[in-house]
Amino acid sequence: QSALTQPRSVSESPGQSVTISCTGTSSDVGSYNYVSWYQQHPGKAPKLMIYDVTERPSGVPDRFSASKSGNTASLTISGLQAEDEADYYCCSYAGRYSWVFGGGTKLTVL
Amino acid sequence: EVQLVESGERLVQPGGSLRLSCAASGFTFTRFSFNWVRQAPGKGLEWLSYIGEGGSSNIQYADSVKGRFTISRDNARNSVYLQMNSLRAEDTAIYYCVRDFNWVFDYWGQGILVTVSS
Numbered sequence: 001q002s003a004l005t006q007p008r009s010v011s012e013s014p015g016q017s018v019t020i021s022c023t024g025t026s027s028d029v030g031s032y033n034y035v036s037w038y039q040q041h042p043g044k045a046p047k048l049m050i051y052d053v054t055e056r057p058s059g060v061p062d063r064f065s066a067s068k069s070g071n072t073a074s075l076t077i078s079g080l081q082a083e084d085e086a087d088y089y090c091c092s093y094a095g096r097y098s099w100v101f102g103g104g105t106k107l108t109v110l
Numbered sequence: 111e112v113q114l115v116e117s118g119e120r121l122v123q124p125g126g127s128l129r130l131s132c133a134a135s136g137f138t139f140t141r142f143s144f145n146w147v148r149q150a151p152g153k154g155l156e157w158l159s160y161i162g163e164g165g166s167s168n169i170q171y172a173d174s175v176k177g178r179f180t181i182s183r184d185n186a187r188n189s190v191y192l193q194m195n196s197l198r199a200e201d202t203a204i205y206y207c208v209r210d211f212n213w214v215f216d217y218w219g220q221g222i223l224v225t226v227s228s
Contacts, residue, residue, distance in 0.1 A: 032213075
């Protein structure tokens with residue numbers, strides 16, 4: 001149950017795009033299309049942004065998109081806005097009713 | 111409106127026990143699975159435990175809490191519980207109750223900070 005690997009921080013200017021990677025193994029990300037992404041602002045509970053690798057819940061802007069290739073999933077945020085500044089966590093189902101999170105990525109909008 | 115509200119004691123001594131409760135409302139409780147996820151101060155999210163719609167027939171724990179924590183649910187009370195025993199300083203964290211819909215953590219409670227300290 002090792003954590004998925006994410007960059008600790010990324011930064012980009014408003015209006016630009018940024019991609020956050022999430023690397024797991026063939027036992028989690030590589031085996032299941034149950035990768036999700038969560039946004040967490042300071043002092044708040046995480047919020048679901050992407051599920052089933054690429055799907056956006058109702059209400060999440062289409063500036064948020066995601067994909068997966070092999071053992072690595074990616075979250076892309078285009079047209080960055082100040083409100084996107086937050087911590088982002090990936091999560092993958094790992095079989096037998098267990099899940100594993102990434103270590104989290106702090107996004108700074110310059 | 112979906113609501114998940116965690117409650118319980120917030121301070122416990124090392125070696126002690128604590129039970130967290132999660133009161134659910136705004137949806138049909140019996141149709142969903144639930145999880146507990148925690149976040150140590152300044153750290154990332156850690157999945158802890160899962161309980162399926164059927165209750166005790168589908169339960170799982172992270173290695174870090176297996177044998178010390180017990181998850182349960184009471185469908186009559188629309189509640190999920192986490193019994194935590196043999197608590198250590200490293201168990202200090204915000205504990206979130208999370209609804210699970212088809213392996214997706216779609217709704218989170220506001221979290222409850224549990225501090226293990228003498």
